[in-house]
Amino acid sequence: MAASTTTSSTPSPGQPGALRNFFTELRYDKAGLFGFSVIVLLILMAIFGPLITPYDPAAQSVVARLKPPAWLPGGSWAHIFGTDHLGRDVFSRVIAGARISLIAGVSVVLLAGAFGVLVGLVAGFRGGRTDSVLMRIVDIQVAFPGLLMILLIVSVVGPGLVTMIVVLAITNWMIYARVVRGIVLSLRQTPYVEAAEMIGCKPGRVIFRHILPNLTSPLLTLGILEFTNVVLAEAAMSFLGLGVQPPATSWGLDVANGKDYIFVAWWLITFPGMAISITVLSINLFANWMRVTTDPQEREKRFARAKAAERRRGKRHDAPAPAPVEA
Amino acid sequence: MTTMDAISDMPLLEVERLCVEFDTRAGVVHGLRGVDLSIRRGETLAIVGESGSGKSVTAQAVMGLIDVPGRIVSGDIKWKGQSLLTGDGPKRAREIRGKEVSLIFQDPMTSLNPLLTVGAQIAEVLQRHLGMTKTQARTRVLELLEAVGIPAPPRRANQYPHELSGGMRQRIMIAMAIACEPQLLIADEPTTALDVTIQAQVLELIAGLQETLNLSVILITHDLGVVAGLCRRVAVMYAGRIVEMGLADDLFERPSHPYTQGLIRSTPRLDDRMNRLIAIEGSPPSLLSPPVGCSFRARCPIAVERCTEQPPLAVVHPGASAACWRPSVPAWQESPPLEAALT
Amino acid sequence: MGAFILRRIFQGFLVVLGVTIVVFVATRLVGDPAKVMLPLSATDEQRAAFEHKFGLDRPIADQFVTFVGDLATFDFGESMWQRRPAMDVVAGRLPNTLKLIAAGLGLAIILALPLGAIAAIRPGGIADRITVFGGLFGLSLPQFWLGLLLIMLVAVKWRLLPTSGYGGWQYFILPAITLAVPATARLMMLVRSSVIDELNQQYVRTARAKGLRFSQVLFGHALRNAMVPFITLAGWEFISALAGYTVVVETVFAWPGLGLTAMQAIRHSDLFLLQAIVFTVAIGIVLVNITLDVIYKLIDPRIKLA
Amino acid sequence: SQVTIAVGSEASTLDPQKRDDGGERAINDNIYETLMMRTPQGELVPGLAAAPPTQIDATTWEFKLRPGVKFTNGEPFNADAVVVSVDRIIDPAFASEQMSYFGTLTGAEKVDDLTVRIKTSGPDPILPSRMYWMKMVPAKYSSDPKFATEPAGTGPYKLASWTRGQEVVLDQNPDYWGDKPTIDEVHFRFIGEPGTRMSGLMAGELDVITNLLPEFVSSVPKSAAVQGVETAVIILSTENEATKDERVRKALNLAIDRKALADSLYGGYATPTKGQLVNPRAFGFNEAIEPYPYDPAQAKALIKEAGAEGKTITIVGEAGRWLKDRELIEAVGSYWKDAGLNVEFKIEEFGEYLNQLFDKNHRPDAVFVVNSNELLDADRETSFAYQAGGTASSNKDEEMAEWVKQARVETDVAKRKELYAKITQKAHDNNYLVPLLNMQDIYGFSQRLDWAPRVDAKLMVKEMKVSE
Amino acid sequence: MSAALSLPPLADREPVLSVRSMTVEYEASRGGLWSKPSKVQALRDISFDIRPGETLGLVGESGSGKTTIGRAVLRRLDLADGRIFFRGRDITNVRGEELRKLRRHMQLVFQDPYASLNPRMRVLDIVAEPLIVYGIVKNADEARDEIGELMRLVGLPRDAHDRYPHAFSGGQRQRIGIARALALKPELIVADEPVSALDVSVRAQVVNLLQDLQKELGIAYLFIAHDLSVVRHISHRVAILHSGRLVEIADRDALYDNPQHPYTEALLSAVPVPDPRTQRARKRLIYRGDIPDVAHWPSGCHFHARCPLATERCSLQVPLLINKGEDHKVACWHR
Ligand SMILES: Nc1ncnc2c1ncn2[C@@H]1O[C@H](COP(=O)(O)OP(=O)(O)OP(=O)(O)O)[C@@H](O)[C@H]1O
Ligand SMILES: Nc1ncnc2c1ncn2[C@@H]1O[C@H](COP(=O)(O)OP(=O)(O)OP(=O)(O)O)[C@@H](O)[C@H]1O
Numbered sequence A: 001m002a003a004s005t006t007t008s009s010t011p012s013p014g015q016p017g018a019l020r021n022f023f024t025e026l027r028y029d030k031a032g033l034f035g036f037s038v039i040v041l042l043i044l045m046a047i048f049g050p051l052i053t054p055y056d057p058a059a060q061s062v063v064a065r066l067k068p069p070a071w072l073p074g075g076s077w078a079h080i081f082g083t084d085h086l087g088r089d090v091f092s093r094v095i096a097g098a099r100i101s102l103i104a105g106v107s108v109v110l111l112a113g114a115f116g117v118l119v120g121l122v123a124g125f126r127g128g129r130t131d132s133v134l135m136r137i138v139d140i141q142v143a144f145p146g147l148l149m150i151l152l153i154v155s156v157v158g159p160g161l162v163t164m165i166v167v168l169a170i171t172n173w174m175i176y177a178r179v180v181r182g183i184v185l186s187l188r189q190t191p192y193v194e195a196a197e198m199i200g201c202k203p204g205r206v207i208f209r210h211i212l213p214n215l216t217s218p219l220l221t222l223g224i225l226e227f228t229n230v231v232l233a234e235a236a237m238s239f240l241g242l243g244v245q246p247p248a249t250s251w252g253l254d255v256a257n258g259k260d261y262i263f264v265a266w267w268l269i270t271f272p273g274m275a276i277s278i279t280v281l282s283i284n285l286f287a288n289w290m291r292v293t294t295d296p297q298e299r300e301k302r303f304a305r306a307k308a309a310e311r312r313r314g315k316r317h318d319a320p321a322p323a324p325v326e327a
Numbered sequence B: 001m002t003t004m005d006a007i008s009d010m011p012l013l014e015v016e017r018l019c020v021e022f023d024t025r026a027g028v029v030h031g032l033r034g035v036d037l038s039i040r041r042g043e044t045l046a047i048v049g050e051s052g053s054g055k056s057v058t059a060q061a062v063m064g065l066i067d068v069p070g071r072i073v074s075g076d077i078k079w080k081g082q083s084l085l086t087g088d089g090p091k092r093a094r095e096i097r098g099k100e101v102s103l104i105f106q107d108p109m110t111s112l113n114p115l116l117t118v119g120a121q122i123a124e125v126l127q128r129h130l131g132m133t134k135t136q137a138r139t140r141v142l143e144l145l146e147a148v149g150i151p152a153p154p155r156r157a158n159q160y161p162h163e164l165s166g167g168m169r170q171r172i173m174i175a176m177a178i179a180c181e182p183q184l185l186i187a188d189e190p191t192t193a194l195d196v197t198i199q200a201q202v203l204e205l206i207a208g209l210q211e212t213l214n215l216s217v218i219l220i221t222h223d224l225g226v227v228a229g230l231c232r233r234v235a236v237m238y239a240g241r242i243v244e245m246g247l248a249d250d251l252f253e254r255p256s257h258p259y260t261q262g263l264i265r266s267t268p269r270l271d272d273r274m275n276r277l278i279a280i281e282g283s284p285p286s287l288l289s290p291p292v293g294c295s296f297r298a299r300c301p302i303a304v305e306r307c308t309e310q311p312p313l314a315v316v317h318p319g320a321s322a323a324c325w326r327p328s329v330p331a332w333q334e335s336p337p338l339e340a341a342l343t
Numbered sequence C: 001m002g003a004f005i006l007r008r009i010f011q012g013f014l015v016v017l018g019v020t021i022v023v024f025v026a027t028r029l030v031g032d033p034a035k036v037m038l039p040l041s042a043t044d045e046q047r048a049a050f051e052h053k054f055g056l057d058r059p060i061a062d063q064f065v066t067f068v069g070d071l072a073t074f075d076f077g078e079s080m081w082q083r084r085p086a087m088d089v090v091a092g093r094l095p096n097t098l099k100l101i102a103a104g105l106g107l108a109i110i111l112a113l114p115l116g117a118i119a120a121i122r123p124g125g126i127a128d129r130i131t132v133f134g135g136l137f138g139l140s141l142p143q144f145w146l147g148l149l150l151i152m153l154v155a156v157k158w159r160l161l162p163t164s165g166y167g168g169w170q171y172f173i174l175p176a177i178t179l180a181v182p183a184t185a186r187l188m189m190l191v192r193s194s195v196i197d198e199l200n201q202q203y204v205r206t207a208r209a210k211g212l213r214f215s216q217v218l219f220g221h222a223l224r225n226a227m228v229p230f231i232t233l234a235g236w237e238f239i240s241a242l243a244g245y246t247v248v249v250e251t252v253f254a255w256p257g258l259g260l261t262a263m264q265a266i267r268h269s270d271l272f273l274l275q276a277i278v279f280t281v282a283i284g285i286v287l288v289n290i291t292l293d294v295i296y297k298l299i300d301p302r303i304k305l306a
Numbered sequence D: 001s002q003v004t005i006a007v008g009s010e011a012s013t014l015d016p017q018k019r020d021d022g023g024e025r026a027i028n029d030n031i032y033e034t035l036m037m038r039t040p041q042g043e044l045v046p047g048l049a050a051a052p053p054t055q056i057d058a059t060t061w062e063f064k065l066r067p068g069v070k071f072t073n074g075e076p077f078n079a080d081a082v083v084v085s086v087d088r089i090i091d092p093a094f095a096s097e098q099m100s101y102f103g104t105l106t107g108a109e110k111v112d113d114l115t116v117r118i119k120t121s122g123p124d125p126i127l128p129s130r131m132y133w134m135k136m137v138p139a140k141y142s143s144d145p146k147f148a149t150e151p152a153g154t155g156p157y158k159l160a161s162w163t164r165g166q167e168v169v170l171d172q173n174p175d176y177w178g179d180k181p182t183i184d185e186v187h188f189r190f191i192g193e194p195g196t197r198m199s200g201l202m203a204g205e206l207d208v209i210t211n212l213l214p215e216f217v218s219s220v221p222k223s224a225a226v227q228g229v230e231t232a233v234i235i236l237s238t239e240n241e242a243t244k245d246e247r248v249r250k251a252l253n254l255a256i257d258r259k260a261l262a263d264s265l266y267g268g269y270a271t272p273t274k275g276q277l278v279n280p281r282a283f284g285f286n287e288a289i290e291p292y293p294y295d296p297a298q299a300k301a302l303i304k305e306a307g308a309e310g311k312t313i314t315i316v317g318e319a320g321r322w323l324k325d326r327e328l329i330e331a332v333g334s335y336w337k338d339a340g341l342n343v344e345f346k347i348e349e350f351g352e353y354l355n356q357l358f359d360k361n362h363r364p365d366a367v368f369v370v371n372s373n374e375l376l377d378a379d380r381e382t383s384f385a386y387q388a389g390g391t392a393s394s395n396k397d398e399e400m401a402e403w404v405k406q407a408r409v410e411t412d413v414a415k416r417k418e419l420y421a422k423i424t425q426k427a428h429d430n431n432y433l434v435p436l437l438n439m440q441d442i443y444g445f446s447q448r449l450d451w452a453p454r455v456d457a458k459l460m461v462k463e464m465k466v467s468e
Numbered sequence E: 001m002s003a004a005l006s007l008p009p010l011a012d013r014e015p016v017l018s019v020r021s022m023t024v025e026y027e028a029s030r031g032g033l034w035s036k037p038s039k040v041q042a043l044r045d046i047s048f049d050i051r052p053g054e055t056l057g058l059v060g061e062s063g064s065g066k067t068t069i070g071r072a073v074l075r076r077l078d079l080a081d082g083r084i085f086f087r088g089r090d091i092t093n094v095r096g097e098e099l100r101k102l103r104r105h106m107q108l109v110f111q112d113p114y115a116s117l118n119p120r121m122r123v124l125d126i127v128a129e130p131l132i133v134y135g136i137v138k139n140a141d142e143a144r145d146e147i148g149e150l151m152r153l154v155g156l157p158r159d160a161h162d163r164y165p166h167a168f169s170g171g172q173r174q175r176i177g178i179a180r181a182l183a184l185k186p187e188l189i190v191a192d193e194p195v196s197a198l199d200v201s202v203r204a205q206v207v208n209l210l211q212d213l214q215k216e217l218g219i220a221y222l223f224i225a226h227d228l229s230v231v232r233h234i235s236h237r238v239a240i241l242h243s244g245r246l247v248e249i250a251d252r253d254a255l256y257d258n259p260q261h262p263y264t265e266a267l268l269s270a271v272p273v274p275d276p277r278t279q280r281a282r283k284r285l286i287y288r289g290d291i292p293d294v295a296h297w298p299s300g301c302h303f304h305a306r307c308p309l310a311t312e313r314c315s316l317q318v319p320l321l322i323n324k325g326e327d328h329k330v331a332c333w334h335r
């Protein structure tokens, strides 16, 4: 008995005003803001890549091979990041690589996500035997030696972007199914979903109106984190020669190509490698921020900690303290 | 109930004008707004009030458990006359916590560490405060389990919380609380999560221990019935303040504050044949921006102009004080006449 | 418990069966080993002889029957690439991978526990911010890239450690670090968040109300209870490393482990070796999973193994 | 003193007669010896044979053996050993992968202890070259199951240890019959990744690495290059739509600037071919043929003349197997595009690539391959890519195929040479092939190592020296 | 409030709900793909009637199966045995679309006023949802007037329409929940501890509201509670549930003034009275022992372990619920 009557006025996510708060909230967290900016930049790069790359990323030039970055002796501003072993412009390739990473990431997350969510919804909603069967399938696939299977499938089908996307989707959907099922199962126990069923909502309405909205934020967070995994996996597979195939570009592929030149041209692996790292780091920072922000409880805690830190510092000087990087 | 001679004059615990605030995104929640309390050795004090009135925060403040986002902004807490907030206080507070003062929480389900045997959890206190060895502690644990009425202590001591029923767990909590023979036991709604039959058992246990160990007890509850059976003195809290304080017998018979009156009248009674309950209209104020003056003003049928000023907790008649400008004025009519059966 | 383990073993048996079937089908589709394995100049007769030798000229169904029959005796035939029983090759390489995983994961665990716990003490504090950022950063480094950078700097430039290969303890350091970085990051973040969660639990309040010292609360209660998710993740790290995710590190450091061997087997279309590897790994995963369940049971008395 | 040598793949066996892989060869070349050997420059000289063999009749060659040679297990090297070696390797039950080198052999017979005769199924002019490839094994011990892991040869080194997956260590053979090598311990490490090999060399852990990329010549402590046995070529189909026109094929040859490719792509560590696929060091190389000139204008004109402008040519190739294969294919393709054709690349996964390379019924327009000729005899190239019906050939020239057959059994050296001259000339004139570049083998050495690499790409440690 | 509906006296009305020998089982372990799930009996042989305009109070310890009864009556759970009749019609096996139609006539009010309202929906949408679902209105705005009337009925401010649940206090939220349940004008409302989560001062408001609504609309309530005092105020008849079995069912006053079953006695004596003098004077029966657990119901009478009257028979034979007075049924061998 006796629940708390704290009149909380924090709007839950999904309510009007939540979007408007987005930037206000983002300002609190410098790291999140940084992540968000880089993501925006990446998306722009991916969309407008062909327009902003100074050169065709695949254009070879045998005379301008292995030119160092602009600021090193021998470099020129024509090739800011230098050129690779085939005389291709590294800067252009880094920009072009963003597209593959994004395409791979988005497609895998969408494909795997759609399938996983479907399975999770069905399992969670139907329950009983359906649930048992589906979840046992998930269990079995989770116990599969993942990467070995990827290697195997790729070597059967032959490497390539599409293969890679499909294979990664096939090996990554289980997490969505598990998460969704878990949430649906627990949501089905919540009184308001039971109430919806009691007043006679059909299953479709229950799912779309009452269950799905609760899934968006955990799924978004999960999707973003999975996205980083896919970007890394894409890079690793391309590095092993099982992913994107030339003449297409990919950061992982560039690192793979550049690794043989590591002693003559460090920039070949450095820039694409950094591109991967910065991308993933930014997304992680953003996701981290988002996870906190979409969770009212976490948000409350973040606020309280910031306030407490402010008070601790406030004893010394009165400058408003920045909110901490928080998770 | 308790023998009068066990109550010495020296207050064991004094809470003075205690204010606690919480930082939330919505603003500052004024959890406690100047609470005054004191309890003497062997005394039983009940704190009643509705949800959110600040009962638990008071208990936590005494135990030194106020954590981010909360903080004590003003006031003082004294243990045997010595402040726990200033100077060496905090250090002393850490020493007495669990040893001289102990706390029982409301929810026995989550208050025990699910991964440790209950015996180990009790032994932990003994080892920490009394410096007992494992074997010494073990013997004492069995004694304690015996004392709180748990059958087959050796077996129970080795069980995990999830293997015990709610009532058992609450007994374990009590065993843990009395392990170091404290002088003050604060029980924060110890029976709220339990069924009436089990509640009766637990209350009886606390009453028994109080007598045998000459404990002082602060019993926090929202159930006036529980208060009635166990406590000598009662403090009624409303919106972060104590609005009335007095001897139980007195308070139930002649409630001074309108809120206390309303509370007593709206509580359904088993021995009462009224069909219709009397409700206090409205709901408690938000502590984000508590109203100036008397917080009960908005719901009070006898509120007057003056109520916009905060009334002090003043003695109304011997043994009772209330924070009201119009104490003891009946705020509600007598119960409506007994209605016939519905049809 | 015995019944539970039996059931899990049966379940694991299903997994292994599923894996072997998938592998069998997949490997029959991988390019024609007779072409890949023999020199370009080999004659058709030689190729036919090769296929005959390995039984690849028989109908698929036939091959499958023999395959399943041989499984029972752990006989995976002869590796076409190494020309010795495939299981011998696996047996030679598996320990290397296990040692690498042990070193890497051991390092990760040793680092993650204290770092995560320290960060959790005061969420939002300096130590926490550094930990969180460091963790996210560690998660963002592609392993192959990190490995290459380490080789370039530590081994080549400073000549502190060997660049690659397998040998004494010096050979373990760089690969173990490379393997450990993302795992450490994940584990550390997990320790941090679950310790924070645990510290917010009611039973921690009880522990504090009992007057326990903070260190007792942290180590005796919060950290201890955080072990359940921690072991889950650590087990998952182990499984995924076993499932082939060491291949990148092994490739970069020329580590003669199972992952590298798998890559080579694929490159050589060595069906039998691949089958042996995947089968072994599948069994390994099943065993690890069962072990994990038993560990859970030991840590968390609430878990029922039935 | 000791050296450490990196090899790309691990030996699967140390039986010198079983497999045909680089890892095994690199080690066994130092443990075992052959009847015939080559000088570093590629000249065939007697090895375990006391003198060059003599031909007794069309199908019999007689070898006199070097006396006093012993295997490291104590067995003597004598006619028995040769007979066993020959019989062992050609035994179908043994299924040696090296059979492609010894297809003509039918057996050997002992004449006396130091004289042995080797029989062939038909006249085999290149038998001496073949014997350069056959390692001699001890007569008795070679049937021991341990033989595959504990080798015993007559060479300058013997096995000290073999740690699977890591390294093979060789010690000097104290009883070696020849000159004592200066290096007494050799470590072979197996490192697949070129980048890792390179790191090892830079870090001073390795003394010799093979297949160094041209770009790195300047960054390694020391390097050396030698004309190798590999030649890149594109085989054109004479049947397909676009390439059946001889003028188009000619244009394809003229359109390529081989010199530029060699210089830019391979940093000068490759040489343009001389109008033929045959390795310049090999027997049967035709000195008379002029290299195809680089004449883009004429190429364009020819294409126009043939009405092939804008027609599509598909190049089938693969990536990663050979040095800069993809880059070379793409570069060639762009030359062809410049000449007015439309070029489509089909870079396949290796297995699929092989399917297409070996498909007798559907020849690709153009298929890229790097041919290697370890025996240094034109027979290899001609039977592989020239002879109609050969493993990878794409023409239907029956006449030329007949010549190749004749050359195979012609034991008269001069006549054979003439046949090869005719073959190569005809193929050149008909533009059956687009020979591209003769590759050089580049080696990276540590500062202290001295060695002149060999034409036949063998890593002969006894020829190496280290300066401490 | 308008005058009460004119209905025949309670006793003469045809029951709106009749439950006969209802038994409900839960799966104790989920069972694998192959293994059969093991079952536990949560309810055993439950029978009772509720008449229009009547409130049946259902009291019992935690875990005794109160919620289970509510859910079974509303056909959210399948019966292992027994029948349920709604307005004389057997609804035991009704499912699918038919069940959905049936739901119009029976509704549920939840215990937790915080969790039972979708935080993402406006109050208007929440209350209008039943109307939309049954196609009575197309969208919430169409139903504004009707909803406004409902709001007035349950005592919510009119401007509540466009606000979200979090902006309301617990008591107000419970009113929203009641308004939603009323939207379809049901004949039966199962109220599962509707006031347990509310504060005393607010609890009285909600109890009063429920009583007023009953008078006005003639709804029948199955009022579930663990608090005997509240039940006394609202119920016409009271049923006592113990470990999945009804042990006593009688008119309110008969039950409170003259409890027959030892368990009922224990319950009544354990409830503290908020008056120190009375409380001190009361004779309290405190029986040792714990509430039995569903997975391990004792044999015979489930109460025998705690019962002072227990004899050997009690531990062997299950006492039947039989009439011991004027419509006063008790399940005990000794009363
Ligand atoms: N961690 C916190 N953050 C914000 N506000 C808090 C926190 N803890 C307590 N409060 C506020 O302090 C006030 C007093 O709370 P307290 O827990 O003492 O109430 P209570 O009287 O114990 O109520 P209940 O009967 O529900 O236990 C409430 O308004 C509550 O909202
Ligand atoms: N879904 C379920 N699966 C298995 N057992 C269940 C399930 N739901 C309830 N039970 C068990 O059935 C018994 C009756 O539960 P129920 O929720 O009806 O009790 P209740 O009287 O409503 O208790 P409370 O007062 O705590 O709400 C309990 O012992 C409970 O553990």
Ligand SMILES: [Mg+2]
Binding pocket: B055, B056, B057, B188
């Ligand atoms: Mg409280």
Ligand SMILES: [Mg+2]
Binding pocket: E066, E067, E068, E192
């Ligand atoms: Mg219930």
Ligand code: NI
Binding pocket: A001, A002, B192, E196
């Ligand atoms: Ni209560």
